[in-house]
Amino acid sequence: MTVSAADASCDPRYGEGAQIQVEVMDGSGIKIVDELAPMNDAGGFSVQVEIPASAVPGPGMVSAYPYNMDWCDDTGKNNRVGAVGAQDITLVSCVMPTKPLQIEP
Template identity: 45%
Template sequence: MVEPAHPKRRRAASWILAVVLAVFVTMGAVGCSPSLGSPPCMPPEYRVNPSSAKPGEAVTVSAPDATCNPRYGSNAQIRIVFTDAMGVEVLNTTAPMTDKGGFAFTTEVPTPTAVGEVAVYAAPEGVDWCDDTGTNNRAGSGEDELEMASCAKPMKPLTITK
Protein backbone atom coordinates (compact mmCIF):
# COMPACT_ATOMS: atom_id res chain seq x y z
CA MET A 1 0.00 0.00 0.00
CA VAL A 2 1.25 3.48 -0.88
CA GLU A 3 1.53 5.96 1.95
CA PRO A 4 -0.25 9.31 1.39
CA ALA A 5 2.02 12.32 0.90
CA HIS A 6 2.91 14.26 4.00
CA PRO A 7 0.74 17.44 4.37
CA LYS A 8 3.84 19.71 4.29
CA ARG A 9 4.99 18.11 1.02
CA ARG A 10 1.54 18.55 -0.51
CA ARG A 11 1.53 22.24 0.48
CA ALA A 12 5.04 22.74 -0.92
CA ALA A 13 4.08 21.04 -4.20
CA SER A 14 0.93 23.18 -4.44
CA TRP A 15 2.94 26.31 -3.76
CA ILE A 16 5.53 25.42 -6.44
CA LEU A 17 2.77 24.69 -8.96
CA ALA A 18 1.13 28.05 -8.17
CA VAL A 19 4.45 29.90 -8.69
CA VAL A 20 5.11 28.11 -12.00
CA LEU A 21 1.59 28.91 -13.25
CA ALA A 22 1.95 32.55 -12.19
CA VAL A 23 5.23 32.83 -14.11
CA PHE A 24 3.67 31.39 -17.28
CA VAL A 25 0.59 33.63 -17.01
CA THR A 26 2.79 36.70 -16.49
CA MET A 27 5.03 35.81 -19.44
CA GLY A 28 2.01 35.23 -21.66
CA ALA A 29 0.55 38.62 -20.69
CA VAL A 30 3.72 40.38 -21.83
CA GLY A 31 3.10 39.26 -25.44
CA CYS A 32 5.71 39.30 -28.19
CA SER A 33 8.35 38.57 -25.59
CA PRO A 34 11.40 36.82 -27.02
CA SER A 35 11.91 34.81 -23.83
CA LEU A 36 9.75 31.88 -24.92
CA GLY A 37 10.60 31.78 -28.63
CA SER A 38 8.73 34.93 -29.68
CA PRO A 39 5.02 34.31 -30.04
CA PRO A 40 3.64 35.53 -33.36
CA CYS A 41 3.42 39.30 -33.69
CA MET A 42 1.17 39.67 -36.67
CA PRO A 43 0.91 42.76 -38.87
CA PRO A 44 -1.46 45.47 -37.65
CA GLU A 45 -4.92 45.72 -39.21
CA TYR A 46 -4.78 47.86 -42.36
CA ARG A 47 -7.45 50.07 -43.92
CA VAL A 48 -8.39 51.45 -47.33
CA ASN A 49 -9.50 55.08 -47.56
CA PRO A 50 -11.79 56.10 -49.14
CA SER A 51 -13.84 52.90 -49.41
CA SER A 52 -15.16 53.94 -52.83
CA ALA A 53 -13.35 55.62 -55.74
CA LYS A 54 -13.31 56.07 -59.51
CA PRO A 55 -10.39 55.12 -61.77
CA GLY A 56 -7.79 57.90 -61.55
CA GLU A 57 -8.78 58.95 -58.01
CA ALA A 58 -6.40 58.64 -55.07
CA VAL A 59 -6.73 55.82 -52.55
CA THR A 60 -4.62 55.27 -49.43
CA VAL A 61 -3.85 51.89 -47.92
CA SER A 62 -2.38 52.29 -44.43
CA ALA A 63 -1.78 50.68 -41.05
CA PRO A 64 -0.50 51.94 -37.70
CA ASP A 65 2.56 50.45 -36.03
CA ALA A 66 1.91 47.12 -34.28
CA THR A 67 1.51 47.23 -30.51
CA CYS A 68 4.04 44.39 -30.20
CA ASN A 69 7.46 44.42 -31.86
CA PRO A 70 7.52 42.33 -35.04
CA ARG A 71 11.01 43.71 -35.89
CA TYR A 72 10.59 43.85 -39.66
CA GLY A 73 13.84 45.78 -40.03
CA SER A 74 14.91 49.15 -41.38
CA ASN A 75 14.37 48.12 -45.03
CA ALA A 76 10.93 46.57 -44.49
CA GLN A 77 8.47 46.61 -47.37
CA ILE A 78 4.71 46.07 -47.61
CA ARG A 79 3.30 44.20 -50.64
CA ILE A 80 0.08 45.81 -51.92
CA VAL A 81 -2.10 44.13 -54.56
CA PHE A 82 -5.38 45.34 -56.09
CA THR A 83 -7.47 42.66 -57.86
CA ASP A 84 -10.52 44.07 -59.65
CA ALA A 85 -14.06 42.68 -59.96
CA MET A 86 -13.06 40.78 -63.13
CA GLY A 87 -10.22 39.01 -61.28
CA VAL A 88 -7.53 41.10 -62.98
CA GLU A 89 -4.56 42.18 -60.86
CA VAL A 90 -4.43 45.90 -61.66
CA LEU A 91 -1.76 46.85 -59.11
CA ASN A 92 1.05 44.84 -57.54
CA THR A 93 3.75 46.87 -55.81
CA THR A 94 5.76 47.31 -52.66
CA ALA A 95 6.10 50.36 -50.45
CA PRO A 96 8.21 51.25 -47.39
CA MET A 97 7.04 49.97 -44.02
CA THR A 98 8.32 50.76 -40.52
CA ASP A 99 10.11 48.24 -38.33
CA LYS A 100 6.82 47.86 -36.41
CA GLY A 101 4.67 47.34 -39.54
CA GLY A 102 3.18 50.81 -39.98
CA PHE A 103 2.82 52.21 -43.48
CA ALA A 104 0.87 54.67 -45.64
CA PHE A 105 0.71 54.08 -49.40
CA THR A 106 -1.27 56.40 -51.68
CA THR A 107 -1.92 55.59 -55.32
CA GLU A 108 -4.37 56.43 -58.07
CA VAL A 109 -6.84 53.70 -58.95
CA PRO A 110 -5.47 52.36 -62.26
CA THR A 111 -7.64 53.42 -65.23
CA PRO A 112 -8.26 49.90 -66.56
CA THR A 113 -9.85 48.83 -63.23
CA ALA A 114 -13.27 47.19 -63.71
CA VAL A 115 -16.30 48.70 -61.98
CA GLY A 116 -17.28 46.74 -58.88
CA GLU A 117 -15.43 45.53 -55.81
CA VAL A 118 -11.63 45.49 -55.78
CA ALA A 119 -9.94 43.13 -53.32
CA VAL A 120 -7.07 45.04 -51.66
CA TYR A 121 -4.35 42.84 -50.19
CA ALA A 122 -1.55 44.24 -48.02
CA ALA A 123 1.04 42.15 -46.16
CA PRO A 124 4.71 42.47 -45.21
CA GLU A 125 6.96 41.45 -48.09
CA GLY A 126 9.18 38.42 -47.49
CA VAL A 127 7.29 37.40 -44.36
CA ASP A 128 5.13 34.36 -43.77
CA TRP A 129 2.12 36.49 -42.81
CA CYS A 130 0.09 33.41 -42.00
CA ASP A 131 2.45 32.02 -39.39
CA ASP A 132 0.55 29.34 -37.59
CA THR A 133 3.65 27.69 -36.13
CA GLY A 134 3.53 29.79 -32.98
CA THR A 135 7.24 30.59 -33.09
CA ASN A 136 7.96 33.55 -35.35
CA ASN A 137 6.28 35.45 -38.19
CA ARG A 138 9.46 36.89 -39.69
CA ALA A 139 11.61 35.51 -42.46
CA GLY A 140 15.26 36.42 -42.61
CA SER A 141 16.99 36.98 -45.93
CA GLY A 142 18.61 33.93 -47.45
CA GLU A 143 16.28 31.45 -45.78
CA ASP A 144 14.43 28.73 -47.66
CA GLU A 145 11.43 29.65 -49.78
CA LEU A 146 8.36 30.13 -47.57
CA GLU A 147 5.28 28.05 -48.12
CA MET A 148 1.91 29.74 -47.61
CA ALA A 149 -0.10 28.14 -44.80
CA SER A 150 -3.67 27.13 -45.50
CA CYS A 151 -5.52 30.21 -44.33
CA ALA A 152 -7.24 33.12 -46.04
CA LYS A 153 -5.29 36.12 -47.26
CA PRO A 154 -6.27 39.37 -45.57
CA MET A 155 -8.37 41.39 -48.02
CA LYS A 156 -10.17 44.73 -47.74
CA PRO A 157 -12.84 45.91 -50.20
CA LEU A 158 -12.61 48.99 -52.38
CA THR A 159 -15.69 49.78 -54.47
CA ILE A 160 -14.91 51.16 -57.94
CA THR A 161 -17.55 53.39 -59.56
CA LYS A 162 -17.67 55.15 -62.91
Protein backbone atom coordinates in the same frame (compact mmCIF):
# COMPACT_ATOMS: atom_id res chain seq x y z
CA MET B 1 -6.04 56.23 -53.15
CA THR B 2 -4.09 55.81 -49.92
CA VAL B 3 -3.53 52.40 -48.32
CA SER B 4 -2.16 52.58 -44.78
CA ALA B 5 -1.88 50.86 -41.42
CA ALA B 6 -0.89 52.04 -37.97
CA ASP B 7 2.00 50.49 -36.06
CA ALA B 8 1.21 47.09 -34.54
CA SER B 9 1.07 46.90 -30.75
CA CYS B 10 2.75 43.46 -30.62
CA ASP B 11 6.34 44.55 -31.48
CA PRO B 12 6.64 42.55 -34.73
CA ARG B 13 10.24 43.72 -35.38
CA TYR B 14 10.11 43.74 -39.17
CA GLY B 15 13.55 45.34 -39.27
CA GLU B 16 15.25 48.06 -41.22
CA GLY B 17 14.36 48.11 -44.90
CA ALA B 18 11.07 46.23 -44.43
CA GLN B 19 8.51 46.57 -47.21
CA ILE B 20 4.78 46.10 -47.59
CA GLN B 21 3.27 44.52 -50.70
CA VAL B 22 0.01 46.17 -51.75
CA GLU B 23 -2.28 44.52 -54.28
CA VAL B 24 -5.59 45.77 -55.66
CA MET B 25 -8.06 43.59 -57.55
CA ASP B 26 -10.79 45.16 -59.68
CA GLY B 27 -14.43 44.13 -60.10
CA SER B 28 -13.43 41.22 -62.37
CA GLY B 29 -10.98 39.84 -59.81
CA ILE B 30 -7.94 40.79 -61.92
CA LYS B 31 -4.92 42.26 -60.11
CA ILE B 32 -4.60 45.87 -61.29
CA VAL B 33 -2.05 47.15 -58.75
CA ASP B 34 0.99 45.32 -57.36
CA GLU B 35 3.28 47.70 -55.52
CA LEU B 36 6.01 47.60 -52.86
CA ALA B 37 6.37 50.42 -50.35
CA PRO B 38 8.44 51.08 -47.22
CA MET B 39 7.13 49.73 -43.91
CA ASN B 40 8.53 50.65 -40.51
CA ASP B 41 9.83 48.21 -37.89
CA ALA B 42 6.42 48.14 -36.16
CA GLY B 43 4.49 47.47 -39.38
CA GLY B 44 3.16 50.97 -40.00
CA PHE B 45 3.00 52.25 -43.57
CA SER B 46 1.20 54.63 -45.90
CA VAL B 47 1.33 54.37 -49.69
CA GLN B 48 -0.47 56.15 -52.51
CA VAL B 49 -1.64 53.86 -55.33
CA GLU B 50 -3.29 54.82 -58.59
CA ILE B 51 -6.28 52.86 -59.82
CA PRO B 52 -5.91 52.50 -63.61
CA ALA B 53 -8.71 53.89 -65.80
CA SER B 54 -9.04 50.39 -67.29
CA ALA B 55 -10.17 48.93 -63.90
CA VAL B 56 -13.42 46.99 -64.18
CA PRO B 57 -16.10 48.63 -61.99
CA GLY B 58 -17.66 46.66 -59.15
CA PRO B 59 -16.63 45.08 -55.87
CA GLY B 60 -12.86 44.67 -55.74
CA MET B 61 -10.43 44.29 -52.87
CA VAL B 62 -7.18 45.59 -51.42
CA SER B 63 -4.55 43.40 -49.79
CA ALA B 64 -1.41 44.47 -47.94
CA TYR B 65 1.11 42.13 -46.31
CA PRO B 66 4.82 42.13 -45.38
CA TYR B 67 6.98 41.49 -48.44
CA ASN B 68 9.40 38.59 -48.63
CA MET B 69 8.87 37.19 -45.15
CA ASP B 70 6.83 34.47 -43.55
CA TRP B 71 4.11 36.71 -42.12
CA CYS B 72 1.91 33.71 -41.40
CA ASP B 73 3.39 31.27 -38.90
CA ASP B 74 1.30 28.21 -39.63
CA THR B 75 4.18 25.82 -38.95
CA GLY B 76 3.79 25.61 -35.18
CA LYS B 77 7.35 26.94 -34.91
CA ASN B 78 8.31 30.57 -34.40
CA ASN B 79 10.57 31.12 -37.38
CA ARG B 80 11.48 34.74 -36.54
CA VAL B 81 12.46 34.72 -32.88
CA GLY B 82 13.88 31.24 -32.44
CA ALA B 83 13.29 28.95 -29.51
CA VAL B 84 13.33 31.67 -26.84
CA GLY B 85 9.73 32.33 -25.85
CA ALA B 86 8.35 30.19 -28.67
CA GLN B 87 5.94 28.43 -26.32
CA ASP B 88 4.21 31.80 -25.72
CA ILE B 89 3.53 32.42 -29.42
CA THR B 90 -0.08 32.37 -30.63
CA LEU B 91 -0.45 31.20 -34.21
CA VAL B 92 -2.34 33.52 -36.53
CA SER B 93 -4.82 32.98 -39.31
CA CYS B 94 -3.16 32.42 -42.68
CA VAL B 95 -6.07 33.85 -44.64
CA MET B 96 -4.87 36.62 -46.95
CA PRO B 97 -5.68 39.95 -45.25
CA THR B 98 -8.07 41.89 -47.53
CA LYS B 99 -10.42 44.85 -47.39
CA PRO B 100 -13.33 45.44 -49.78
CA LEU B 101 -13.06 48.21 -52.37
CA GLN B 102 -15.94 49.47 -54.54
CA ILE B 103 -14.62 50.61 -57.92
CA GLU B 104 -16.91 53.12 -59.62
CA PRO B 105 -17.01 53.74 -63.40
